[in-house]
Amino acid sequence: MKNDNAMLPRIIDSVLGAVPVVGSGMQNVYDEWRQNKINIARDVILKNVRQGDIEQLHQDQFFSMMARFSRSVHEGAAKSNLVLLARLITGIGHADKDKGRAETFNQYANMLENLTWAEMVFLSRCIKAGEVISGSTEIKQVLYQKGFFVQRFDTTVLNNKSVTNQRSELYFGDVYKHTAPRIEQISMPIFNWFGNTDNNEQNKNVPYKVDIDVVYEFSSKFWEFLQKYGNLWENISKESDDDGKCE
Numbered sequence: 642m643k644n645d646n647a648m649l650p651r652i653i654d655s656v657l658g659a660v661p662v663v664g665s666g667m668q669n670v671y672d673e674w675r676q677n678k679i680n681i682a683r684d685v686i687l688k689n690v691r692q693g694d695i696e697q698l699h700q701d702q703f704f705s706m707m708a709r710f711s712r713s714v715h716e717g718a719a720k721s722n723l724v725l726l727a728r729l730i731t732g733i734g735h736a737d738k739d740k741g742r743a744e745t746f747n748q749y750a751n752m753l754e755n756l757t758w759a760e761m762v763f764l765s766r767c768i769k770a771g772e773v774i775s776g777s778t779e780i781k782q783v784l785y786q787k788g789f790f791v792q793r794f795d796t797t798v799l800n801n802k803s804v805t806n807q808r809s810e811l812y813f814g815d816v817y818k819h820t821a822p823r824i825e826q827i828s829m830p831i832f833n834w835f836g837n838t839d840n841n842e843q844n845k846n847v848p849y850k851v852d853i854d855v856v857y858e859f860s861s862k863f864w865e866f867l868q869k870y871g872n873l874w875e876n877i878s879k880e881s882d883d884d885g886k887c888e
Contacts, residue, residue, distance in 0.1 A: 685720060732871050
């Protein structure tokens with residue numbers, strides 16, 4: 642990218658198509674909607690991307706990132722999501738410099754543009770705490786599906802009568818419930834030398850329960866993202882829509 646402070650606004654206008662086509666009737670309504678989206682996007686980029694942030698990016702890669710950004714604009718992405726995308730461009734410019742690739746931007750753009758406002762707020766709180774904090778299980782599950790979190794199953798086997806009878810290596814397959822059903826009245830048969838079974842008194846009716854808790858953690862992909870490109874969520878509320886509704 643050439644070090645020209647006047648170049649970035651011209652590139653933005655060209656990629657976003659800032660000059661509307663004036664028609665009539667419904668065309669004018671569409672043009673007005675489209676121009677409003679473009680104005681918001683232009684403001685977001687100019688606030689979050691400076692010429693110095695991206696001057697080392699290869700212009701072909703930057704143009705491709707801007708084309709992907711433009712797609713999100715015209716598909717109606719919320720302003721807060723556009724802020725994340727713009728900050729990602731800056732992050733790539735700083736961290737990757739001349740090795741920055743549009744493929745990297747595209748990969749993370751698919752994750753960032755689909756976040757809801759509630760998910761952004763929760764992610765921001767988790768990032769500030771440095772771990773996945775307690776909160777809405779539904780939001781955690783969605784962020785797990787979007788690749789931000791991973792799940793770990795914490796299994797605790799509790800025996801009500803004897804610690805020696807704990808079964809600590811039980812396998813339940815792919816369990817997605819927070820608590821497994823309580824298993825009671827388990828009697829372990831003991832075979833004697835004659836092939837018969839003998840249930841001694843100690844092994845009769847030994848109840849135990851198995852609690853399986855789903856623990857959420859940052860995925861390695863998201864953690865590497867934070868380490869390399871920084872906290873894009875910091876002060877995101879200041880860049881959100883004026884009414885606070887970003888969907």
